[in-house]
Amino acid sequence: MGHVISIDVGGTHLRAATYAQDSQIPVKCQRIKSQAPGEKVIDRMLKLVEEIWLDGVDAIGVSSPGPLDPHTGVVMATPNIKEWHNFPLTASLMKHFGVPAFLDNDANLAGLAEWKFGAGRGHHDVLYLTVSTGVGGGVILRDRLLQGYHGLAAELGHVTLDPAPDAPLCGCGFRGHLEAFSSGTGIEHYVAEQLAAGRRSSLSGQPSARMIADAAGEGDELSRAAFTRAGEYLGIAVANFLHSFDPSIVILGGGVSMSGALLRVPFEASLKKRVFHPRYLEGLVIAQAELGDDAGLLGALALARLKLGK
Amino acid sequence: MGHVISIDVGGTHLRAATYAQDSQIPVKCQRIKSQAPGEKVIDRMLKLVEEIWLDGVDAIGVSSPGPLDPHTGVVMATPNIKEWHNFPLTASLMKHFGVPAFLDNDANLAGLAEWKFGAGRGHHDVLYLTVSTGVGGGVILRDRLLQGYHGLAAELGHVTLDPAPDAPLCGCGFRGHLEAFSSGTGIEHYVAEQLAAGRRSSLSGQPSARMIADAAGEGDELSRAAFTRAGEYLGIAVANFLHSFDPSIVILGGGVSMSGALLRVPFEASLKKRVFHPRYLEGLVIAQAELGDDAGLLGALALARLKLGK
Numbered sequence: 001m002g003h004v005i006s007i008d009v010g011g012t013h014l015r016a017a018t019y020a021q022d023s024q025i026p027v028k029c030q031r032i033k034s035q036a037p038g039e040k041v042i043d044r045m046l047k048l049v050e051e052i053w054l055d056g057v058d059a060i061g062v063s064s065p066g067p068l069d070p071h072t073g074v075v076m077a078t079p080n081i082k083e084w085h086n087f088p089l090t091a092s093l094m095k096h097f098g099v100p101a102f103l104d105n106d107a108n109l110a111g112l113a114e115w116k117f118g119a120g121r122g123h124h125d126v127l128y129l130t131v132s133t134g135v136g137g138g139v140i141l142r143d144r145l146l147q148g149y150h151g152l153a154a155e156l157g158h159v160t161l162d163p164a165p166d167a168p169l170c171g172c173g174f175r176g177h178l179e180a181f182s183s184g185t186g187i188e189h190y191v192a193e194q195l196a197a198g199r200r201s202s203l204s205g206q207p208s209a210r211m212i213a214d215a216a217g218e219g220d221e222l223s224r225a226a227f228t229r230a231g232e233y234l235g236i237a238v239a240n241f242l243h244s245f246d247p248s249i250v251i252l253g254g255g256v257s258m259s260g261a262l263l264r265v266p267f268e269a270s271l272k273k274r275v276f277h278p279r280y281l282e283g284l285v286i287a288q289a290e291l292g293d294d295a296g297l298l299g300a301l302a303l304a305r306l307k308l309g310k
Numbered sequence: 311m312g313h314v315i316s317i318d319v320g321g322t323h324l325r326a327a328t329y330a331q332d333s334q335i336p337v338k339c340q341r342i343k344s345q346a347p348g349e350k351v352i353d354r355m356l357k358l359v360e361e362i363w364l365d366g367v368d369a370i371g372v373s374s375p376g377p378l379d380p381h382t383g384v385v386m387a388t389p390n391i392k393e394w395h396n397f398p399l400t401a402s403l404m405k406h407f408g409v410p411a412f413l414d415n416d417a418n419l420a421g422l423a424e425w426k427f428g429a430g431r432g433h434h435d436v437l438y439l440t441v442s443t444g445v446g447g448g449v450i451l452r453d454r455l456l457q458g459y460h461g462l463a464a465e466l467g468h469v470t471l472d473p474a475p476d477a478p479l480c481g482c483g484f485r486g487h488l489e490a491f492s493s494g495t496g497i498e499h500y501v502a503e504q505l506a507a508g509r510r511s512s513l514s515g516q517p518s519a520r521m522i523a524d525a526a527g528e529g530d531e532l533s534r535a536a537f538t539r540a541g542e543y544l545g546i547a548v549a550n551f552l553h554s555f556d557p558s559i560v561i562l563g564g565g566v567s568m569s570g571a572l573l574r575v576p577f578e579a580s581l582k583k584r585v586f587h588p589r590y591l592e593g594l595v596i597a598q599a600e601l602g603d604d605a606g607l608l609g610a611l612a613l614a615r616l617k618l619g620k
Binding site: 067125144149151155160172239240241243246247274276277282283 | 549
């Protein structure tokens, strides 16, 4: 008894794991490709869960990219799984397995996981940001995950930092969002644009964020400037989030956050410059996420246990 | 038994009221000037409370301008009462009256009051904004007042909307904040600046926000443009707050919010334009605050009752 199954939905892979009571080390786990010709994603998921099923499963937790509604368990849409359009994900799981299922988006659940099992342990007010292809947020306030009325709270990559009509384009189609400045994609767009405008660099064409980070490490000025700009806007946004949520810890996850001083130095300088009262920074911890690729599974585990009241 | 005393601290007036259990209509209330030569504000406050004291007071709630720490009851500083610098306000009250005292800032408590007694009744996730000389915020999430680790959450007038070094100056000394664009002071600065630059208007010199609203009502183009600009930035900020908090109601209070269509029309158009997913607006209520000048006293009442568990 007391087993929980976690599912981490990604555009390329589905992962699932079974956890025993009070443990965060899986008893069983498995990974498959999300999509295969002639098969529905949900059918692949059901089969995957059957394979790691054990007696005494109390609940299933699911982490998925959004937008989705955690209150109803419906995935409204998600860019990499086209067949899911207002798809009742938790209802499908509950019908098949006869146990309660709980859903939230990947960034919220990564934040929840970092709070329960990672860098945020012991804190009550946590701001988690993943800076990767996009930018996502997860917020814990007084030991509760912030979900919001429609379940769409903490979409922190999509706050406007520059309202100008020519501000950079975001992945969501709007302009001037944090994600447009500080995500890997935002960094790539900026470098490509500067190169096209004739700016000198050791790079050319449309380099990836990884290539830009490497070039910055070798002293390329444009590449360094791209990370400096990303860090500065991240600092402006995080100052706004401190003024809004006033957390005791800021946790940065995602690939771009692992660029070391390249991003971190301009980020911290910008944050200090933009915080409008020094007290926000008193005792504030700025930490790197600890859970890496396991954040989704562990967040889904934490969600299921929270909902079960365990 | 069951009486609560509320105190509303303002730069010019101190108000206090005594409420019986379960009632929001004061049994006694009184108002005096905050400051008088040769007297300390705290001594005037103690005397005021003594005058409305009744048998069976269980607690005192206090609304004060900040910055302050609601967790310790200390007012760090407040522009209009210079003698309060890290002043232990609730400790002074508790020592004198022997009952628990609770403190939070005026905007948070106005939000709390609107949720308990005003426009936000029945909602669980509330965003309250006061747009007046400055801009302040109060947020209720799942039936709890958002206070934050340092008690400095929901300082929503001080989020950066324009990071440019020449963005308009805010009352706090920083630039580009919501308050710098959408407060009465922001509107006044904009009009004065445009007039100084030679823009045509029926106004001249440094007109007040009230005069600008009146001129706008009479068709003055500059005055209308000033409110349109204030409403547009308010819409950008509220879109960001929806993405962050995802409330079911947005309540606007404060003098500038009572300018009718002048502010409301550009605000709502801007909000709709900036919200990055239409679902945030499904069922969202946008309402005018209902409690006016009583919001501070009623918020302090609600805070004291919440803390007493009533």
